[in-house]
Amino acid sequence: MSDTSDTLTASVVGGTGFTGGELLRLLDQHPEFQIAEATSRSTAGKSVGYKHPNLRHLDLRFTDPEELASVDVLFAATPHGVSMERIDAFQDAADTVVDLSADFRLPSEAAYDEWYDGHVSPEYLDDAVYALPELTRDELPGADLIASGGCNATASILGLKPLVDEGILAGDEQIVIDVKVGSSEGGAGGGEASSHPERSGVVRPYAPTGHRHEAEIEAYLGLDVSFTVHAVDMIRGASATCHVFPGEPVSTGDLWGAYRGAYEEEPFVRMASGGGGVYRYPEPKTVAGSNFAEIGFEVDASNKRLVVFSAIDNMMKGSAGQAVHAANVALGLEETAGLASTGLHPVGAP
Amino acid sequence: MSDTSDTLTASVVGGTGFTGGELLRLLDQHPEFQIAEATSRSTAGKSVGYKHPNLRHLDLRFTDPEELASVDVLFAATPHGVSMERIDAFQDAADTVVDLSADFRLPSEAAYDEWYDGHVSPEYLDDAVYALPELTRDELPGADLIASGGCNATASILGLKPLVDEGILAGDEQIVIDVKVGSSEGGAGGGEASSHPERSGVVRPYAPTGHRHEAEIEAYLGLDVSFTVHAVDMIRGASATCHVFPGEPVSTGDLWGAYRGAYEEEPFVRMASGGGGVYRYPEPKTVAGSNFAEIGFEVDASNKRLVVFSAIDNMMKGSAGQAVHAANVALGLEETAGLASTGLHPVGAP
């Protein structure tokens, strides 16, 4: 802790959602940030504890998103489409905007035309820096607009990137990514499909094909993938199982080399592959509440397959934690500031 | 219901496990079978309700497995390796033996040498009839020894068989089967990994490669598959997501043709593919407690992939229900006898 303690101000736009709440939790315990405001259209004036019971002890009330205070960092945790509408106001309010939606993640307007309903502020796409800090660390310092990576994309990219970088995957292989996610990805809204009686105990194919994170993965991994997402009975957590078929035989030693080379200096990536005990491979349960991604792999020699597992807490490394990490890098703070918390174990549905 | 009501006797060897209990539940409500005995080495003399609280109303006590009564059908629900040791005694006790273990599923001794620890009664392998009734219905009548198919294999085979039969899959494609299963597959034993605090909320890669059901799938599907099994937070249920890449473009119409042709007369296979509402694709939750398999698919035109979903209740279509179905066919009873029960909805972890 230095002289700069709490001299930076931060606001959270879209403070009532799960991601907004997670940002508030992290910022409240961050040594360098002071929360200036948390906005909410629907519950302006109410205590943040009204929506986020874990924050009941905070003396902070939601404010109107139309009147943004001037801050050092603005985190936008609004639904898809809001940030592209309000980006000018966000930029007016803060030198550094970290957007947690998908609005500025894809590199081109054409991609938004293909995967979304177009883009209303395409002029920002060029300058926006996509943030998986593990990929784009060098571009973050001083960035005005940071597009924090999506949960399923984060898990997938971290799992496969070292294979691409080391040439183990050439890019023309069939790559299957089978993802399992928790209910917090759906947000706090709560329709019939996410009601407890209908959502408990499921293995539900909710995006058999065409999930939008596929675009994000392909953009930053540089190769085509076959992507399917299942909803399972957990709350926090995303687990990506990547089935790939390298053109050339690959040894376990080569793989350890690739992954260690990529991640041994990374503060938030942890290898978990084939040890003993109950937890031998990555699981969302082992990273619940932390900003860690866990990566592991297994070689299936008989059919030339390599299976890579990647697990994150989708509210931490998959959204709020990643956003704070990116802000730390952008502002020159210690990377792990406010994010050092070890996850809980055991805990129910991560 | 005819004059033959309850004139057939059945016994369950290995009556204390989950599968044994499910067999007892089904046989108790079966119009043609009378339960002669349920054996248990560890709890002989105790009421079956002691282990299976849903059967508390039954007036039946576990008996010693060393003294088997003579019956029409003997269901063996013992751990792997027991049936191959005791098969002579089983055959002495009953004209029809339905084995629910893996002991007689694979077609050759060589396969047991490769995937298991060899086989002590290989002379029975030739005569044993593998039972997915959907595959081997014609071989079941009069069979002496029926090897009831495994849960994950059943889900996988039912999902992919029509594609093979119709030539949509030629056999040289990379086929990924990503399976999610519930905790009842692990049985009633309960070590540390399956304790509630360690097992709740998981997405756990428990068989990244080399799962023994892979052998079963390859034997009866006739092609190589890449098979990975994850434990997720449900109790009953197995869900197989099959990612395949047909060599030739395939239309939705072709697929409906293949699946309808294969299954429209099948009493226990139900298509669920892309309708509206909450449940648009197969889920274990929608078949919980029933003997249905649900099959659905989606074409991912952009990357030439076909995704097939297959969901079952692993204790019903994946073990006890399938065994009773096979016995019904073998003995010339109505196929659905004792199995007509509609599943429960909603229900927690299927």
Added chain:
Amino acid sequence: MSDTSDTLTASVVGGTGFTGGELLRLLDQHPEFQIAEATSRSTAGKSVGYKHPNLRHLDLRFTDPEELASVDVLFAATPHGVSMERIDAFQDAADTVVDLSADFRLPSEAAYDEWYDGHVSPEYLDDAVYALPELTRDELPGADLIASGGCNATASILGLKPLVDEGILAGDEQIVIDVKVGSSEGGAGGGEASSHPERSGVVRPYAPTGHRHEAEIEAYLGLDVSFTVHAVDMIRGASATCHVFPGEPVSTGDLWGAYRGAYEEEPFVRMASGGGGVYRYPEPKTVAGSNFAEIGFEVDASNKRLVVFSAIDNMMKGSAGQAVHAANVALGLEETAGLASTGLHPVGAP
């Protein structure tokens, strides 16, 4: 099965809710009833499988509730307040109306003024027969209007009634009933509080005091109770723990006498008290999917307390099963017709 098979027609008004779906499941498998129609204002025209995926195999579509067919029995599974509005139409459509809402459960208009927002058809209250068949079996034959008992009330009344009847409770004691219920009690609607992320893993006091079932319990038990309901993480199931302090010492023998005397002839009440194994007392898990109530007790000699446990599946014995049971009695059918199904074990959240 007799000559009367399927000669009675039944309809379900309010067929899209969980209780409506459970009624359809039971009626479909009932040997004496044929489903004439299932109504739904919001989804008229759609297949019942659209809302109830376990019933996908049924060839039945929702119809408009404004045009009711003439049937032998009409089951009303509508939200509170609807039946009292539409009772004349229901009575026109069927000689026997079984209402599953609270609209006709309380004996007097004054009670509706006190616990609800009054009553618009109070003239029916006198004739309506409250149905716990265990209490009012003799009044049911020929009844025009049957008010099927509420889930929490059913569990509580069955647990305590024998103590009142045998004079073990005099009526002036402090009686605490601490209830734990599953999420299906809240219906299929699904607001924020019942969304999976907010509802999973809870022990939530949702009715600390003043729950309306308290009125029902007091009306049919004849004494005052202190009633509190908690939401816990299950789907089906209601468990009532009754803490009572008898004025005179009571022996375990006296208690067995009271409960056996009350229930040994009852087809749907099962005692479970203090045996060995995992399931020593009543639990919703052991009756999941069945129409059983399980009752057990323990005496705490040191502080003069008697603890009574009562567990049901709230969708069966707590609503749809109880309604069918009542209809069976009312129409002179075998009491257990269509209700003989043994529950599933193990199953996730009962």
Added chain:
Amino acid sequence: MSDTSDTLTASVVGGTGFTGGELLRLLDQHPEFQIAEATSRSTAGKSVGYKHPNLRHLDLRFTDPEELASVDVLFAATPHGVSMERIDAFQDAADTVVDLSADFRLPSEAAYDEWYDGHVSPEYLDDAVYALPELTRDELPGADLIASGGCNATASILGLKPLVDEGILAGDEQIVIDVKVGSSEGGAGGGEASSHPERSGVVRPYAPTGHRHEAEIEAYLGLDVSFTVHAVDMIRGASATCHVFPGEPVSTGDLWGAYRGAYEEEPFVRMASGGGGVYRYPEPKTVAGSNFAEIGFEVDASNKRLVVFSAIDNMMKGSAGQAVHAANVALGLEETAGLASTGLHPVGAP
């Protein structure tokens, strides 16, 4: 953070259990403590991450409990009966011993004879300080042996103590405490009853009467209680619902006065009573991962009852967090050191 940072050494005896793991997590992030060792008889030599996957990043291996290092504080997280056997060795190793078992909680040898199997080191009972810091803060500084309070007792005592202190309860009333607990209370062992298939979705009366925490509550609350514990489907969490019947009418204002007076200065007690939103009363889910106890109440005027709800994370405020809190007070550190972490929301089974 002051000059004393990390100048105190701590060890955890019994480091493989859930409580041991939670202590290691807390001590690792504590600004004043350095972990000297974590002992384990069964897994000495292995990394702590082998048992506690959330601690995989720690460079720490289990050591043999027979060779204890000399430390400032020794936390004993061993099963009941171990500490009373080894207390001399513990005292030799550390000036301050915090025992998390029940071995030194009760005030007299007679109590151990009545509720347990006697005591082998009764001479320590007089000096041991029971630690709910909220009750015994003044006795903790300089204590040699601290007996950290049990989870269910902590929840119950915190809920009722203000009522006793303010004379709202005189001590001769019937007091019912109905507790619901998660599976982590049973530890990491895992027998059949705690296996996932048998333990999921339960409301299981596991201690209808005679739970040993009753002795602890009565000792420190000073009145008799009727205590019943149910296992429910969560992992972390204990929730106590206290039903009491004050002799004199009590107003909501009186109650707020009593609770605010007792707790408004307490760093780890938070009131939650009757606000709006989803979380209106205490729930384990809202305190998951934190050291907070939440207390709330409701008056049932019609039947003279007062219902008090108290919720904690049983691994934090119910064991490891409470132990660290007690050590902080005993050693003159800031009370909240290492315990400031806000809980996670949403999270599955708290």
